[in-house]
Structure formats: C-alpha cells, structure tokens
Amino acid sequence: MTFPFSTNTLVRDIVNELPKTSDVFKKFRIDFCCGGNIPLSEAITANGINEEAIMEELRVVFEKYSAAETDLEVWTKSDSTTIIDHVINHYHRTSEEELLLLSPYVTKVSRVHGDSHPELLKVHELFYEFKKELMEHMAKEEAVVFPLIKQLADGTVENREEAINMIVELEKEHDHAGEILRQIRSVTSDYTLPLDACGTYRLVYKRLEDLEGLTFMHVHLENNILFPRYF
Known part of the structure; x- marks a missing residue:
C-alpha cells in the first residue's frame, strides 16, 4: 500500500485518515487538534523538527496500523x-x-x-x-x-x-x-x-x-x- 502522506498534507487530515498518527505528533509536540489546519511542512518548520525523522515515524505507523484501523x-x-x-x-x-x-x-x-x-x-x-x-x-x-x-x-x-x-x-x-x-x-x-x-x-x-x-x-x-x- 502506497504511503499517502507528504509534507503538503494538512496535519489534521493525516490524523483523520489514520488516528494512530496522533501519537507521532504528540511526540514531536505538533498540535494536531486546535492547530491542525496547516501543512505538515509548516508544523515541521515551526517546531524545528527533522523532516526525515518525522516522516519515517509516520511511515512506520502507516505500515503497522493502516490495515488494522477499525474506527475510521x-x-x-x-x-x-x-x-x-x-x-x-x-x-x-x-x-x-x-x-x-x-x-x-x-x-x-x-x-x-x-x-x-x-x-x-x-x-x-x-x-x-x-x-x-x-x-x-x-x-x-x-x-x-x-x-x-x-x-x-x-x-x-x-x-x-x-x-x-x-x-x-x-x-x-x-x-x-x-x-x-x-x-x-x-x-x-x-x-x-x-x-x-x-x-x-x-x-x-x-x-x-x-x-x-x-x-x-x-x-x-x-x-x-x-x-x-x-x-
């Protein structure tokens, strides 16, 4: 299954699609609820996050949970x-x-x-x-x-x-x-x-x-x- 997210994807849309990614955003201190209506790239820049690191963690969550997600x-x-x-x-x-x-x-x-x-x-x-x-x-x-x-x-x-x-x-x-x-x-x-x-x-x-x-x-x-x- 192709990884569907990029740095242009809105933070809130990533969580909407795969709620378990909220754990990644919490770890990197990205506000996905009140401040989720921004592209991931903007959140990465604002928080001084390593882009490659967060994208890799999102990929891991996607590969682990996308097929098993039951509450979408x-x-x-x-x-x-x-x-x-x-x-x-x-x-x-x-x-x-x-x-x-x-x-x-x-x-x-x-x-x-x-x-x-x-x-x-x-x-x-x-x-x-x-x-x-x-x-x-x-x-x-x-x-x-x-x-x-x-x-x-x-x-x-x-x-x-x-x-x-x-x-x-x-x-x-x-x-x-x-x-x-x-x-x-x-x-x-x-x-x-x-x-x-x-x-x-x-x-x-x-x-x-x-x-x-x-x-x-x-x-x-x-x-x-x-x-x-x-x-």
Missing part, C-alpha cells in the same frame, strides 16, 4: 449524531471521571513536594483551572451546543447564525484548554521526573500526560471533523 468510520464517515454520542460516551464521561479521580493526587503531590519542586505548585494551579474549564465546557456542549448541532444536521435549527457562533465559541475554549495543557507540559519539562520522584509523583505525571492525549483527541474529533460540517 467514527472519525470521518458517521453522521453527526453518532459522532456526538461517541464524544459524550468516550471523551466526556472518561474525562469527567479522570479529572475527579486525579484531583486528590495532584493536590497531595503539590502539598508534599511543592517546597522542593515549586513547579508542582504551578501544576496544581493549572490543573484546577483546566478541570474547571473543561467540566463547564463539556456541560455546555451537552446541554446546549450539541442539541443545536443536531438541529443544524436535520435542518430544523431556528437561528443558524447563533448556532454557528456558539460552535466558534467552543473552538476558542478548545484553544484555551490546549494552552493550559501546553503550559503544564512546559512547566514539567515534558513530564520529566526528578530523581527523588515518589510513586504518587510518577502517577500524577503519567496520568496528566494521558489526560493531555485524551483531550487532544477529543478536540480533534470536534474541531476537525464535526464542526467543519456546518461552516
């Missing part, structure tokens, strides 16, 4: 209601649970190790800002915006302009959530653990990084597949 229909071919249900069941519920479960660990680590590792105090601040904003964001999506999108899909929406404006507002909220996650990654030096990191410390960094990945896929599915249908 959810990403690109399903109707909006199916996508919305997938977002709610897979991303909203999972994110809510993880935010609630992770909170006491973030608090504990910052309290116990904050004096010797002051970056943890900033992590604590950023995490709780992210938690508050994402919880409110998801609640608004489910109560207001997703029902409007379903009405856009079936042609029954009463005020199309208002509905579009609300989608645009969601995208701005996505941008801000992404910025908070980038700040967490920066202040933790890409989740690099100090030599004296205890088990809870390690747990927090691992789960924060996993939460970042979950959020990026959540935002990608909305920003790059669901929302563009209505602009």
Whole structure:
C-alpha cells in the first residue's frame, strides 16, 4: 500500500485518515487538534523538527496500523449524531471521571513536594483551572451546543447564525484548554521526573500526560471533523 502522506498534507487530515498518527505528533509536540489546519511542512518548520525523522515515524505507523484501523468510520464517515454520542460516551464521561479521580493526587503531590519542586505548585494551579474549564465546557456542549448541532444536521435549527457562533465559541475554549495543557507540559519539562520522584509523583505525571492525549483527541474529533460540517 502506497504511503499517502507528504509534507503538503494538512496535519489534521493525516490524523483523520489514520488516528494512530496522533501519537507521532504528540511526540514531536505538533498540535494536531486546535492547530491542525496547516501543512505538515509548516508544523515541521515551526517546531524545528527533522523532516526525515518525522516522516519515517509516520511511515512506520502507516505500515503497522493502516490495515488494522477499525474506527475510521467514527472519525470521518458517521453522521453527526453518532459522532456526538461517541464524544459524550468516550471523551466526556472518561474525562469527567479522570479529572475527579486525579484531583486528590495532584493536590497531595503539590502539598508534599511543592517546597522542593515549586513547579508542582504551578501544576496544581493549572490543573484546577483546566478541570474547571473543561467540566463547564463539556456541560455546555451537552446541554446546549450539541442539541443545536443536531438541529443544524436535520435542518430544523431556528437561528443558524447563533448556532454557528456558539460552535466558534467552543473552538476558542478548545484553544484555551490546549494552552493550559501546553503550559503544564512546559512547566514539567515534558513530564520529566526528578530523581527523588515518589510513586504518587510518577502517577500524577503519567496520568496528566494521558489526560493531555485524551483531550487532544477529543478536540480533534470536534474541531476537525464535526464542526467543519456546518461552516
């Protein structure tokens, strides 16, 4: 099977075609969700990445996963209601649970190790800002915006302009959530653990990084597949 991507391919289109490539973009710190509407070449230049290295990793993922990918229909071919249900069941519920479960660990680590590792105090601040904003964001999506999108899909929406404006507002909220996650990654030096990191410390960094990945896929599915249908 011929490798279908080049440096001229939009980042978001690569992930749309083969979701597993998101792991490569995450590794190279390329924003494929909020900032995915640019050619790969532009992302490579902006991040100072070795073009040959990233293209080789994308080829490896393509050869390994292209034939086995089973969820492409959810990403690109399903109707909006199916996508919305997938977002709610897979991303909203999972994110809510993880935010609630992770909170006491973030608090504990910052309290116990904050004096010797002051970056943890900033992590604590950023995490709780992210938690508050994402919880409110998801609640608004489910109560207001997703029902409007379903009405856009079936042609029954009463005020199309208002509905579009609300989608645009969601995208701005996505941008801000992404910025908070980038700040967490920066202040933790890409989740690099100090030599004296205890088990809870390690747990927090691992789960924060996993939460970042979950959020990026959540935002990608909305920003790059669901929302563009209505602009």
